[in-house]
Amino acid sequence: MLSQQILNGLVTGSVYALFSLGFTLIFGVQKLLNFAHGATFMAGAFIAYYCTISGLPFLLAIGFSMVATGVIAILVDLIAFRSLRKRGNAEFPALVSSIGVDLILVSIAQQVSKTQVLNFPFGTFPVKFYTFMGLRISLLQLVILATVAVLVALLIFYLKKTTFGRQVRAVATNERAAALLGVNAQSVYLQTFFIAGALAGLAGVLIGLLFNSMQFLMGEPYMLRAFVVVVIGGLGSVPGAIVASLMLGVMQSLTVAYLPSGLTDAIIFALLFVVLLIRPNGLFGDANAVAGGTRQ
């Protein structure tokens, strides 16, 4: 039973990882919190749903939804972040304007879905279960684990081994120096936003499939979870986000199973506080940097 819970937790945690990676990537590059990330996630699930019921093959619907959420994320950058970044000291203004984008997306989704809970039509994804050493795992769970593993590997390869990845890391370290060396920071921003949006969109589809229920506010709890993940893992750290997501997923399914229900959120957010107190930069964050600015 315990190992079954851990397995379920790992599956949920891997989707958290997909979602949080984009969030932490944007923070790593821009030092800005993107509050519209949860709405982008929701948009991914919604777009895939409406594509599926209008007759598109499911895989195509997922692909389309990832491209669309990538574009949405780019729009977030252009509308909410770009002009603020030019003015400098954008931390707080960007938080506000991304909340603005979040409100717009959520409001549109509410009208489109008429505040209903949406479910993918039965048979969108084959329902199959396998039993392995006493563990029950569904085909969907297997596919989710595999997809996330492949995407995370691709992302790390991309960031570490390609020219673009080096540019991203250069801009993250020092935008001005990178620009002096001929890196086009604007294009780096657009690409990171596209990747972040597409990953969030896919996470939305996977969560929509996993729990087979989608509604316009579904992004909010995931965004709050993403905060926990990025703080525990270290804001801006990719490996930190992955490890922290899996940890959070397992912890969540264990607390739900073994502790009084309703305490899960309190425990998770209390954990965030503990980490902020002991290691403000997270488990994988830069130990030399001071959390969020200089301290005299």
Added chain:
Amino acid sequence: MIQFYYAYQPIIDFFLLSVGFGYSQQIALRAGVFSIATAGFAAIGAYTVAILVTKSGFPIAASVVLGMVIAGVGGLLLSLPLARLRGAFQAIATLAFVQIVISLLLYAEDFTGGALGVTGIPRVMNTGILLVIVAVVMYVMWSIGRTGLGRIFDALRQEESVAASLGVNIGRYHALAFILSGAVGGLFGGLQSLYVFQIEPHNFGFAFMVNVLTVVILGGRTTLLGPIMGAAIMAILPELARPLAEYRPAVNGVILILVITFLPNGVGDEIVFWFRRRRHAAAAANRAQAKEAKDAVTSS
């Protein structure tokens, strides 16, 4: 006037409560703390009053004061772990604080009624009392702005290291900002629960946080006029934009983006700054004129 009052009384009351929450949010931002904890403070105040009044028959005024004190102490306790954090981390930590408050309210069902909340709270608030309390809070805010405390808060917001080099104890004044934010938030949370008859944890969730933040962003983060303008816009807007009622959150979102991009100081602050500039310009012109007159006298 009386006619107008009766027609718009709920909007006026809503406006007054928003102004109160706005000041709670503003005092933190003014001191350079990225706190979005007002929702949590309001929840603490609201539940303290609701539980004390409905379950133990505590005097209403005393329970409002107690709610305010508890929320203020909550602010103090919150400020301790946050002393090491800045910027985005502060925002995340205060967001986590709000989530912890809400989930504890949901969990402690015997005490708080869980998701159903507390009902049957006597509705004793009216526009008059709200107006008086808002006036008192404004007076307190005004006096803070006039004294050294306001200048210390402004210095902390603008450049923390300079403030520190001038001998300002950063931790102490951030804690003070949190206490003030908590007390004001708790006070108006308590007033709200005496106004709405029934409260539940989700009244104080993400939407509440966004609304309070909107009031301060629209109005302004430093002047007394800020939250008033912000709350007024938030109260009047739904009336003006009736055809867009279904898309109200989207309208709010568009306004947030436009204001933070093109009027980053907020409407209220911009108005105050404009008058200040004009006064300074007038004073400078006066000085120039006086000098000219003096020169004319001496040369002749």
